[in-house]
Amino acid sequence: MKTTRRKFLSSSGAATAAVGFPSIIPSSALGNADKPAPSNRIVMGGIGIGNMGRGDHGAFLGKNDVQYVAVCDARKGAMNQAKAKTDAKYGNKDCKTYADYRDILSRDDIDAVHIATPDHWHAQMIIDSCRHGKDVFCQKPESLTLGEGSLMVETAKRYGRVVSGGSQRVLQDYRGTVLRCWNGSFGKINSINVNVGPMSQPCNLPPENQPDDIDWEMWLGPAPWAPYNSKRCSGSYSTSGNSWRSYIDYSGGGMTDWGAHHFGGATFAVDVRELQPNKVVLDEKDGKKFVSLKYSNGIEITHNKPGVGQMHVGRDNVQREGKEVPKYAGSGGISGDFIDCVKTRNKPFRHIDYAINSMAVPHLATIAYKLNRSLEWDSAKQQFVNDAEADRLRNRARREPWQI
Amino acid sequence: MLDQAFEALKTYKWGVDPKAIKAIQDAVVATHGDTASRKELESKLAAVLATDVPRAAKDSVCRFLKTIGTAHSVEALAKLLHDAELSHMARHALQTNNAPEAVKALVGAIEKAPKKIKIGIISSLGARGTDVPIAPLAKALEDKDPEISNAGALALGAIGSSEAVKALAGAKATDENKIAVCDAMFQCAENMLNHGKKSEAKAIYSTVLKIGPTKAAKIAADLGVKACA
Numbered sequence: 001m002k003t004t005r006r007k008f009l010s011s012s013g014a015a016t017a018a019v020g021f022p023s024i025i026p027s028s029a030l031g032n033a034d035k036p037a038p039s040n041r042i043v044m045g046g047i048g049i050g051n052m053g054r055g056d057h058g059a060f061l062g063k064n065d066v067q068y069v070a071v072c073d074a075r076k077g078a079m080n081q082a083k084a085k086t087d088a089k090y091g092n093k094d095c096k097t098y099a100d101y102r103d104i105l106s107r108d109d110i111d112a113v114h115i116a117t118p119d120h121w122h123a124q125m126i127i128d129s130c131r132h133g134k135d136v137f138c139q140k141p142e143s144l145t146l147g148e149g150s151l152m153v154e155t156a157k158r159y160g161r162v163v164s165g166g167s168q169r170v171l172q173d174y175r176g177t178v179l180r181c182w183n184g185s186f187g188k189i190n191s192i193n194v195n196v197g198p199m200s201q202p203c204n205l206p207p208e209n210q211p212d213d214i215d216w217e218m219w220l221g222p223a224p225w226a227p228y229n230s231k232r233c234s235g236s237y238s239t240s241g242n243s244w245r246s247y248i249d250y251s252g253g254g255m256t257d258w259g260a261h262h263f264g265g266a267t268f269a270v271d272v273r274e275l276q277p278n279k280v281v282l283d284e285k286d287g288k289k290f291v292s293l294k295y296s297n298g299i300e301i302t303h304n305k306p307g308v309g310q311m312h313v314g315r316d317n318v319q320r321e322g323k324e325v326p327k328y329a330g331s332g333g334i335s336g337d338f339i340d341c342v343k344t345r346n347k348p349f350r351h352i353d354y355a356i357n358s359m360a361v362p363h364l365a366t367i368a369y370k371l372n373r374s375l376e377w378d379s380a381k382q383q384f385v386n387d388a389e390a391d392r393l394r395n396r397a398r399r400e401p402w403q404i
Numbered sequence: 405m406l407d408q409a410f411e412a413l414k415t416y417k418w419g420v421d422p423k424a425i426k427a428i429q430d431a432v433v434a435t436h437g438d439t440a441s442r443k444e445l446e447s448k449l450a451a452v453l454a455t456d457v458p459r460a461a462k463d464s465v466c467r468f469l470k471t472i473g474t475a476h477s478v479e480a481l482a483k484l485l486h487d488a489e490l491s492h493m494a495r496h497a498l499q500t501n502n503a504p505e506a507v508k509a510l511v512g513a514i515e516k517a518p519k520k521i522k523i524g525i526i527s528s529l530g531a532r533g534t535d536v537p538i539a540p541l542a543k544a545l546e547d548k549d550p551e552i553s554n555a556g557a558l559a560l561g562a563i564g565s566s567e568a569v570k571a572l573a574g575a576k577a578t579d580e581n582k583i584a585v586c587d588a589m590f591q592c593a594e595n596m597l598n599h600g601k602k603s604e605a606k607a608i609y610s611t612v613l614k615i616g617p618t619k620a621a622k623i624a625a626d627l628g629v630k631a632c633a
Contacts (some may be wrong), residue, residue: 206418
């Protein structure tokens with residue numbers, strides 16, 4: 001059943017009544033709002049259930065305190081596979097399938113969703129989820145543009161939602177560097193370097209016959225219309241032209257895809273997760289362009305600085321007082337952290353504020369590279385300083401009828 | 405190279421290597437600060453939109469004009485606003501065009517636009533945030549079609565001005581537009597709070613609580629009231 005926007009933004013609970021499920025604890029009995037939960041189970045649905053979504057589905061399905069009830073995907077095959085896995089786990093046929101995520105959000109019995117669609121959908125889905133009172137776990141990179149990042153943060157705060165980004169590598173991949181930064185053994189820290197790329201490219205792939213399996217309109221969503229091509233929508237992790245991760249309309253390329261991990265790790269290591277850079281300096285060394293992103297506290301993150309290693313930390317090595325390294329709440333990694341925070345209403349490890357601040361780094365660097373000049377960024381106003389042209393690249397118009 | 409790229413636009417169908425028109429993107433960047441060259445480039449791009457080049461070519465032209473468009477290219481883009489295939493990309497360029505003419509073109513296209521396109525135009529006006537007349541958005545808010553009403557509400561929320569609040573507060577909140585209307589009012593209240601206008605913000609949250617908000621909106625309104633304390 002296709003949900004129209006009329007129905008989607010309706011406040012009636014008709015969708016719940018139509019679905020109905022046995023043996024599921026209603027949302028109102030859980031800790032979704034302001035009441036202590038008599039049960040620890042969080043009722044969840046998944047949106048974008050192939051590739052990374054498959055992994056997230058498995059992670060949440062494996063938790064005793066999660067009751068998984070619905071899946072949604074633009075690809076029928078992936079959706080049906082996830083339903084089968086869910087039903088097998090519970091020994092019933094209760095997991096519902098939806099071609100349109102708005103049908104999941106309209107269900108009052110669902111407390112939280114996880115999102116693992118291509119990046120061009122993230123902002124729309126996170127914001128819509130918050131408006132419908134859902135907590136959200138969203139795969140990285142959480143934002144596709146600078147502009148939508150601040151809207152996501154504002155909406156999550158507005159509705160008091162727990163919204164977690166989905167980079168498990170931020171905490172897990174850079175432990176040695178993070179520890180030495182936080183325990184004071186690196187001394188005063190000046191900079192950290194991230195080597196990652198490439199940026200995404202324009203896509204003009206030829207039309208191919210569209211398989212029956214995919215709802216192409218829903219796959220494209222707010223992105224510009226383009227004909228179906230298997231490489232355009234492939235979930236491959238390649239960023240060299242064989243997947244949506246390669247192309248501007250859906251992704252920032254390796255710069256934001258792996259960049260979400262690396263820049264997330266870098267901002268964590270040097271503890272600037274609550275800040276955004278205020279200067280983006282485009283420089284050149286040995287014939288190679290690179291960017292330095294400078295923070296108001298003097299810290300600098302460099303991108304692809306020639307001759308400097310991945311996650312290399314510039315420091316004085318004079319021992320100073322350390323501080324405790326943040327860690328996940330609950331058990332079961334980043335997905336367990338999210339579930340614990342849904343219950344406690346605490347901020348998750350990759351809270352949306354931190355996720356968006358770290359994603360601002362590759363977005364700002366990308367705009368500097370594209371315009372081939374240095375920029376100044378006013379993070380309070382979320383606009384460039386005296387650069388109306390750069391400001392134009394903060395946002396993109398959404399294809400009708402999508403609006404945030 | 406640039407001439408070749410413009411020549412390539414004539415046959416730039418889906419499937420042609422984007423490198424064929426890369427020189428235009430390079431020119432977009434290279435002409436920064438060079439008003440005369442920019443105007444010449446913009447004129448050439450706008451002229452392409454009036455020809456029968458393939459859709460992929462016009463899409464790309466709109467992308468280039470997103471960065472460099474001025475009042476000069478508004479007319480060519482405005483002609484595409486009612487085109488079901490090209491309306492979105494025309495908005496892609498117009499939404500960020502600083503010229504007042506761009507707003508005028510978007511507003512002027514609302515009335516006769518088919519529903520889906522109308523929603524898109526309203527959305528783009530909201531996304532501009534400033535220097536947008538409230539009246540056409542308030543009219544959309546009052547539209548009998550809930551999808552258009554929702555679009556008008558969200559656009560007013562994105563603008564967040566006192567005038568937008570007035571329109572939203574005066575609107576009839578129904579089960580079908582309540583989520584959008586409440587969210588829009590929250591955005592307005594946050595805008596007031598950001599400008600130190602606590603009493604105005606509190607009044608907005610109180611209004612939301614009176615219209616019977618959804619459970620999610622009730623939580624948001626309560627949080628808002630606390631923020632006003």
